[in-house]
Amino acid sequence: VTACELRALPSAMQKLLLLIVSLMGASALVVGPLAPAHVARAASPTMACNGGKGGKGGKTPPKDKWLFRPKVNKLVQEADSAEGVKDILLTASTEKLLLKMNWKYRRSAGHKIRKRAAQFGVEVPHEFAAFHVRPRNTPKHLLVPSIAE
Incomplete structure (x- = not known):
């Protein structure tokens, strides 16, 4: 619906269309944006050996x-x-x-x-x-x- 077509509609239709658009916007705010997958996941537990990613490189054997x-x-x-x-x-x-x-x-x-x-x-x-x-x-x-x- 363009602006010209919106002016041509009766005022009751304009109000109804405005109400529908505002309800859709409000429901989108309530649901909220989806979190990215990497944020939604819990961090995996870290082990003693860090696989050579810097630092000491893990535990030494007994x-x-x-x-x-x-x-x-x-x-x-x-x-x-x-x-x-x-x-x-x-x-x-x-x-x-x-x-x-x-x-x-x-x-x-x-x-x-x-x-x-x-x-x-x-x-x-x-x-x-x-x-x-x-x-x-x-x-x-x-x-x-x-x-x-």
């Missing part, structure tokens, strides 16, 4: 994975005789390494050491690397080495 496990596994493999078990596995340095470990991996490493010693008939002392201490998750600073350097 020391058990890259420091203690390879050392203990290497020591167990090097101890290939009864003398090797006594000279390599049952030493103060090995015990100190074991006492620095997490209690769960210290227990696992203890099983490996005992198993290797049993292969060659060597007895592992009961107090070695605090294997006898209960509770097993006793804090590391409370563990005492059994072999003096």
Whole structure:
């Protein structure tokens, strides 16, 4: 409807048309504009590793994975005789390494050491690397080495 046609309409029709147009405008304001999709979504939770997007680059692996496990596994493999078990596995340095470990991996490493010693008939002392201490998750600073350097 153009302005010329609007003037030609009777005043009752003009009022009705004005009422309809204003109702449409008011209903559009009540509904409101639609939010963009990226605003309407909730943010996803962030993980420890940020995928190399700057910064540090995520969490470092625990020391058990890259420091203690390879050392203990290497020591167990090097101890290939009864003398090797006594000279390599049952030493103060090995015990100190074991006492620095997490209690769960210290227990696992203890099983490996005992198993290797049993292969060659060597007895592992009961107090070695605090294997006898209960509770097993006793804090590391409370563990005492059994072999003096």
